Amino acid sequence: MPISEAESVIMEVLWRNSPLAAEDIVAAAAPAQDWQEATVKTLLNRLLTKKAIAAERDGRRYLYRPLLKRADYVHATSKRLLDRLFDGRVAPLVAHFSEQRKLSRKDIAELRRLIEEIDDAR
Amino acid sequence: MPISEAESVIMEVLWRNSPLAAEDIVAAAAPAQDWQEATVKTLLNRLLTKKAIAAERDGRRYLYRPLLKRADYVHATSKRLLDRLFDGRVAPLVAHFSEQRKLSRKDIAELRRLIEEIDDAR
């Protein structure tokens, strides 16, 4: 089962640092999203039933940690978009942003470095 | 109002070729998606209320055409993903696919060409 966007906010917290108690997750996620504590609890439960996270007892509370790996989530999500919009390939996406003049100087420099790196590796 | 994924399938048909009658859109989209004609009709109506397409009478039927531009849709959708997962930038996405060894030879060649092109333009 895929995780939703709101759920991914919780995941990002746990990917950054885990295991964490619900309290800490609330502290990390709720203010920026303008969520109530109850909302975070709901999302934690949905993530549990989706097996995207696990909880282990720690005294009276639980500590939560990711089961789903960020790289896997990022990959699945990105690939889906590439498939839908760019014929499944990365280059057309870059071309699109290039055409729209939406590549920062930093992006261009980093892309150049990446290409060189790839070339060197072979 | 953002258009949904199912709706975007209809949009793709119209971006490829328009204006089209509902019948043609059904013919182009329904089989691959395994949709009934009624489903396509629903999606057309939702796109109309979202102002993503327009319809003009042509005798007894309507011809539909996009109002939303593909480049705008693609851009909004892609930017959203980049913002959520890659700090809003293109390069980290490319880096991710590179790390996962998910860049095709073709991709690499095209990326190299793109970078050169950008460099030449300045």
Added chain:
DNA sequence: CAAATGAATTTACAGGCGTAATCTTTGAGC
């Protein structure tokens, strides 16, 4: 003109999602 046909509009309905309030359980303190 009436009936049939084809096209469009309306209605339907379950499941997921965002957002939360409420209820229940369990450990902590008196």
Added chain:
DNA sequence: GCTCAAAGATTACGCCTGTAAATTCATTTG
């Protein structure tokens, strides 16, 4: 041991989405 408070689990609810059936409206044909 009993009560209270905190944490977790359950329930809620409206909206969007995917999927489609039913209904209405306009046209063509007999």
